[in-house]
Amino acid sequence: MTGPQQIDTRELRARYPDVFDRPASARLAMPAMIVAAFAILVYGLVDLDFSPSRFVAGLSQLGWISLMMIPPDPGSSLPIYLKALGETLSIALLGTTLAALFALPVSLLAARNVVPSKLLRFPVRRFLDSIRGVDTLIWALVWINVVGLGPFAGVLAIAVSDFGAFGKLFSEAIEGADQKQVEGVRASGGSALHEIRFGLLPQVLPVIAGQVLYFVESNTRSATIIGIVGAGGIGLQLAEQIRVLEWQKVSFLILMILVAVAAIDFVSGKLRFAIIGRRAVT
Amino acid sequence: MTVAVSILPEQQLAVLNAAYRQAVARKRWRLLFGAVVFAAALLLAAVGAEVNLHTLFAHFGNFMSYFDRILTLDTGQRVWTDVGEWLWGWRKWLRMLGETVLISYVGTLIGATFAFCLNFFAAENTSPAPWLRFVVRRLLEFARTVPGIVFALIFVIAFGLGPMAGVLAIAIHSTGALGKLFSEIVENADMKPVEGVRSTGASWLSCMRFAILPQVTAGYASYALLRFEINVREASVMGFVGAGGIGQELVVAIRKFYYSDVSAILLTIIVTVFIIDISTGWLRGRLFGKEART
Numbered sequence: 007m008t009g010p011q012q013i014d015t016r017e018l019r020a021r022y023p024d025v026f027d028r029p030a031s032a033r034l035a036m037p038a039m040i041v042a043a044f045a046i047l048v049y050g051l052v053d054l055d056f057s058p059s060r061f062v063a064g065l066s067q068l069g070w071i072s073l074m075m076i077p078p079d080p081g082s083s084l085p086i087y088l089k090a091l092g093e094t095l096s097i098a099l100l101g102t103t104l105a106a107l108f109a110l111p112v113s114l115l116a117a118r119n120v121v122p123s124k125l126l127r128f129p130v131r132r133f134l135d136s137i138r139g140v141d142t143l144i145w146a147l148v149w150i151n152v153v154g155l156g157p158f159a160g161v162l163a164i165a166v167s168d169f170g171a172f173g174k175l176f177s178e179a180i181e182g183a184d185q186k187q188v189e190g191v192r193a194s195g196g197s198a199l200h201e202i203r204f205g206l207l208p209q210v211l212p213v214i215a216g217q218v219l220y221f222v223e224s225n226t227r228s229a230t231i232i233g234i235v236g237a238g239g240i241g242l243q244l245a246e247q248i249r250v251l252e253w254q255k256v257s258f259l260i261l262m263i264l265v266a267v268a269a270i271d272f273v274s275g276k277l278r279f280a281i282i283g284r285r286a287v288t
Numbered sequence: 289m290t291v292a293v294s295i296l297p298e299q300q301l302a303v304l305n306a307a308y309r310q311a312v313a314r315k316r317w318r319l320l321f322g323a324v325v326f327a328a329a330l331l332l333a334a335v336g337a338e339v340n341l342h343t344l345f346a347h348f349g350n351f352m353s354y355f356d357r358i359l360t361l362d363t364g365q366r367v368w369t370d371v372g373e374w375l376w377g378w379r380k381w382l383r384m385l386g387e388t389v390l391i392s393y394v395g396t397l398i399g400a401t402f403a404f405c406l407n408f409f410a411a412e413n414t415s416p417a418p419w420l421r422f423v424v425r426r427l428l429e430f431a432r433t434v435p436g437i438v439f440a441l442i443f444v445i446a447f448g449l450g451p452m453a454g455v456l457a458i459a460i461h462s463t464g465a466l467g468k469l470f471s472e473i474v475e476n477a478d479m480k481p482v483e484g485v486r487s488t489g490a491s492w493l494s495c496m497r498f499a500i501l502p503q504v505t506a507g508y509a510s511y512a513l514l515r516f517e518i519n520v521r522e523a524s525v526m527g528f529v530g531a532g533g534i535g536q537e538l539v540v541a542i543r544k545f546y547y548s549d550v551s552a553i554l555l556t557i558i559v560t561v562f563i564i565d566i567s568t569g570w571l572r573g574r575l576f577g578k579e580a581r582t
Binding site: 043046047050051053054055056060061063064065067068071092093095096097099100103135136139140141143144147148149151152153154156157158160161162227228230231234235238241244245248251256260263264267268 | 329330332333334335336337338339340343344347348350351354387390391393394397430433434435437438441442443445446447448450451452455521522524525528529532538539542554557558561562
């Protein structure tokens with residue numbers, strides 16, 4: 007056994023110049039970025055009124071709140087909460103379905119292989135982008151002005167904001183579809199509508215169904231919060247109980263939301279596997 | 289040119305046709321059954337959500353005229369005829385927008401730091417003990433499932449009104465979301481370098497630092513940037529519950545019916561979100577090549 011080999015660093019340096027003698031710009035890029043990120047962080051903390059004393063006071067307050075949350079207890083309003091939870095699930099399901107129904111035709115207009123003209127596609131895409139740029143809560147506020155307080159405003163808010171997201175996702179699915187089947191339909195004398203119905207839709211429907219189910223899941227989460235601005239569902243109860251500092255009810259409501267989301271996750275996961283097969287799920 | 293199409297004899301054709309119809313019929317029945325169940329669920333949901341088509345149709349004109357109103361100045365002109373009047377509060381709004389972006393930046397960075405510290409315990413291949421993994425995973429799940437704005441509502445009471453509550457709410461939500469994504473990256477990492485480092489007698493910490501970290505930093509940064517994008521949107525509504533940012537101005541404008549202000553603030557929000565989307569997309573492309581842009 008030979009001892010540790012004597013390594014001649016000078017020779018190594020000469021042999022691999024790009025490892026040992028990197029230019030200063032490459033060596034300093036990473037530390038510079040970290041310093042810059044940290045500087046912005048410190049500026050942000052100062053600008054946003056962070057102070058250690060406030061933070062500690064808030065933490066002790068938070069500790070008290072958590073203590074008062076135990077044990078979770080609905081009091082006498084369990085039936086009301088169950089009804090609100092049902093309302094939330096209804097909002098999620100209806101809103102997503104409406105969004106999917108309206109988004110399908112529009113997404114065809116935004117897909118490159120259906121509408122080749124860029125001039126026509128561009129405004130449709132920007133329109134969908136701007137709808138997505140506005141948060142669901144903002145849409146809820148707008149719809150409350152139109153149809154009044156209540157879950158119906160929530161349904162419409164979810165429908166509109168998902169319409170933007172679906173339009174983009176569906177058009178991407180359509181663009182990813184195999185063009186050969188469309189050509190086959192065209193070769194046998196089908197019209198443009200036939201091409202879409204028999205060439206495109208059978209390919210993209212399973213993908214779309216998977217996405218819609220996923221959105222029902224994530225919308226259960228969104229639907230819990232739109233109640234905070236008055237658009238129905240369990241969020242309304244949650245915001246109210248937080249405002250009157252009934253912490254036991256708050257923790258019970260949060261637990262209810264967690265359980266409902268987990269249940270919906272489970273069911274829609276099963277359905278997605280059934281529709282598109284285990285492997286296609288990303 | 290004549291084309292010879294071979295047609296099967298009548299009897300054979302009938303058998304094949306019957307078999308085809310039967311196969312299709314079963315599929316169609318199943319589809320019909322699914323459709324009926326789905327329609328029933330929708331109907332139930334419609335009752336639960338107090339859907340009233342009458343209200344919708346009666347007030348749908350309202351929806352259209354709402355957009356008409358928010359695009360009209362007090363003087364009765366369209367907003368784009370007098371941009372100076374429309375965007376009269378741009379100094380204040382720009383400051384609030386800056387605050388919104390700053391909230392999401394600080395929140396994302398704090399959340400990413402916590403996620404970074406926790407994710408090695410949550411990943412299946414690097415976690416030192418199963419019970420630790422279980423605890424960390426449940427913790428991340430909790431932080432992820434409770435919506436950010438609910439945390440904000442509670443933090444506003446604990447920490448007082450202001451952007452601090454918003455930052456902390458976004459930080460906690462980001463910790464949950466990023467912790468999960470980060471730990472998935474770690475689970476996909478190659479374990480051979482870890483074995484190599486461990487065989488030199490290195491501690492768990494050194495294994496993570498020298499074997500895992502070099503493989504995963506690019507993925508971490510990419511997901512953190514993506515999260516920053518999402519958080520800008522989220523921070524724009526934190527003001528609804530008093531947790532800082534532009535949302536405060538927006539909710540006041542909507543509730544007090546300052547119509548042209550609503551459209552002006554919405555426009556600034558949409559433009560900001562566009563700019564952030566495009567610039568982080570560009571940055572991710574620059575840093576990690578095209579394949580990391582998902």
